[in-house]
Amino acid sequence: MNLIVATQPYDDQKPGTSGLRKKVPVFQQPNYVENFIQSIFDSVAGFSGETLVIGGDGRYFNRETIQIAIKMAAANGFGRVIVGQGGILSTPAASHLIRKNKAFGGIILSASHNPGGPTEDFGIKYNVSNGGPAPEKVTDAIYARSLEIDRYAINDGPDIDLDRISVQHVDDLAVEVIDSVDDYAALMETLFDFGAIRQMFADGFRMSFDAMHAVTGPYALEILERRLGAQPGTVKDGIPLPDFGGHHPDPNLVHAHELYELMMSADAPDFGAASDGDGDRNLIIGKRIFVTPSDSLAMLAANAHLAPGYSGGLKGIARSMPTSGAADRVAEKLDIGIYETPTGWKFFGNLLDAGLVTICGEESAGTGSSHVREKDGLWAVLLWLNILAARKQSVQEIAADHWATYGRNYYARHDYEGLSVEAATGLMDNLRAQLPTLPGRKLGSLSIRTADDFAYTDPVDGSVSEHQGIRILFEGGSRIVFRLSGTGTSGATLRVYLERFEPDTAHHGMETQIALAGLIEAADGIAQIRSRTGRDKPSVVT
Known part of the structure; x- marks a missing residue:
């Protein structure tokens, strides 16, 4: 009743x-x-x-x-x-x-x-x-x-x-x-060359997938081990648990540290990946190389034509504003549209429905395509496997070739978690107040070209979203972005995004935090992070 x-x-x-x-x-x-x-x-x-x-x-x-x-x-x-x-x-x-x-x-x-x-x-x-x-x-x-x-x-x-x-x-x-799995697995078979991936595993290719005791476990077991023939045990922590086994189901280098250590070891498998609590994010690691989500988006877009579901080419690429500009250079070479949106997958929906883009991505480990209207962690893993099977190269070789072609965007995100709401909002308000005076200012060897509070006008329905993050853009293509996260449940999280573009292949082998050292110092100088938050280092670096 x-x-x-x-x-x-x-x-x-x-x-x-x-x-x-x-x-x-x-x-x-x-x-x-x-x-x-x-x-x-x-x-x-x-x-x-x-x-x-x-x-x-x-x-x-x-x-x-x-x-x-x-x-x-x-x-x-x-x-x-x-x-x-x-x-x-x-x-x-x-x-x-x-x-x-x-x-x-x-x-x-x-x-x-x-x-x-x-x-x-x-x-x-x-x-x-x-x-x-x-x-x-x-x-x-x-x-x-x-x-x-x-x-x-x-x-x-x-x-x-x-x-x-x-x-x-x-x-x-x-x-x-x-x-829960059948319909999704059947969809993946229409997009990727399962035969080629299956042969790659049969030829001895090894991978490790950390399901983090989260939702992707059953999907990964069915697709990777049963349908594609990966070795039993390829999927780690594959049973979903109400508390994720007491762990944090975030596929980053902190919470998937065991996978990272494995992939950096002498006996590393060929490919490592992880997904998060609800299966929409991904972590990609090759043998002795971590691929940032921003680079992964760009590399997937550049090679998507190798998968049957994308053999006709891409209509366009969309990325969230904090995501690096690496995908922009791919779009330029492919002569397709590139769209910069606020953070949040909902902003990609109109672009996908209008047929303006095929692949979308966010720096927070989310990538996806027009096959659904959410980011999709296992989809990204399978597209990487399809590319590896088609190119017959390692992740490291594919990355080096990509950077040689497009230049390298050194990129990192520094998260300051659990801040008081007052301190976090005060920091952002202070940044907004500085915006008119920032252009032309010099910070060490860096010169600020422009600065703004990012606003987005949807090209499909004309809707406007304002106050989506503070952008500091430097001469030469480097930038810093400051944004408060909208995904936490307690306190406030300040995210600081740091990006340096390096076109010279002679400088593509630097350690990321060293390459970004000048920007890290500049970020603290502009935002007064230490003095306003009391933190001398970020909680998480990705």
């Missing part, structure tokens, strides 16, 4: 870059989950009898929230729900299911690369019918509704058996529990 339950609003349900993220105890407050899901349903229209996709990354509180979402979908008039077995769906797999089934939308339960557990992070994100994250006009409407909500609708029937592949019912709502 459907019930109407009285409730009172919470004032903290404003979605961030990737949905609503809070600590689990926040979501466990009375009616907190119900309020937000009802606010989603109240902010969209026309879903009566339609299909809704629901799934998550398996983190703590995933199953409980899925049961609530199913019962609320029933009471609000949806006709069909598709849910992954065990409540598991990677974010790119959920995007594919929305598109394949022409669903009205999807509810994805994840806090991405953030830690999981009873006192850690949880998240709810709404994706629209194109399979991508809800645009700002929708998330703004959801937040506005959450501030005035006074009731929600829910069915009081029994829970769905999420572990049994079947069609079950909640009154008139059909709930299809499906294999």
Whole structure:
């Protein structure tokens, strides 16, 4: 039976870059989950009898929230729900299911690369019918509704058996529990030369994939070991766990340190990769070489034609503003469009739907293409494998050839995590106040060419997004970007992006932090990081 339950609003349900993220105890407050899901349903229209996709990354509180979402979908008039077995769906797999089934939308339960557990992070994100994250006009409407909500609708029937592949019912709502992996794996087979990759493994190619006890484990096991024939044990930590095994499921050099050490060792396999909590990010490491996400985007774009799904060439490339300009040089050589957007995959959706771009990427380890409307960690790994199989070269050789052709963008991101909100916002406000006086200023050997607070006008719908990060651009192509992160759940995170372009191959062998030393010093001088935050070094360097 459907019930109407009285409730009172919470004032903290404003979605961030990737949905609503809070600590689990926040979501466990009375009616907190119900309020937000009802606010989603109240902010969209026309879903009566339609299909809704629901799934998550398996983190703590995933199953409980899925049961609530199913019962609320029933009471609000949806006709069909598709849910992954065990409540598991990677974010790119959920995007594919929305598109394949022409669903009205999807509810994805994840806090991405953030830690999981009873006192850690949880998240709810709404994706629209194109399979991508809800645009700002929708998330703004959801937040506005959450501030005035006074009731929600829910069915009081029994829970769905999420572990049994079947069609079950909640009154008139059909709930299809499906294999989480099959549809996604089938899509990957249409994009990549599985035969060539399978032969490469048969010839002795070795790799290590760290699934980080997160959602990508089942997908990687099925595709890499079963369909492509990689050695058993290629996939490490492949079973999703509610707390990710007590680890932080962020595929960077800090949290995937064991993989990095392996790849730098004398007995390193040929290729190393990792993915994050919900499967949309990737880490790429060759034998004794780490490929930055910015470089990976550029190298994938330059070589994508080697994969069957992209043999006709690319329509364009999009990158987030903090991502290095390496992809711009590829786009210029290919004579295709390059688009610089704010951070957040939702900004790529319009470009992809309009057919302006094929491949997109962010410096935060997200890469993807027009096959879905989310970034896709395993997709990037498979495209790298396809390129390695086609070129019959090592990652190191491919990188060296790329830099010789396009020049090298030395690049790093310095994160200052857990700052007080007051200190972080004060630092950014001070930077904005300096902007008119920065052009022409010299910092050591660096001369500032221009400085601004990045704003973006969407070329498809004309929407404007302002205050997306402070950019300091230097003569010669170097730059520093300052931005506050929108993906954390406590305190504030200051991200400082440092980029130096080096066209001379004689200088392509430098250690990255040494190459960026002048910019690191300049960043502190401009932003007064030490004095304003009390930190003498970043929390994480990637």
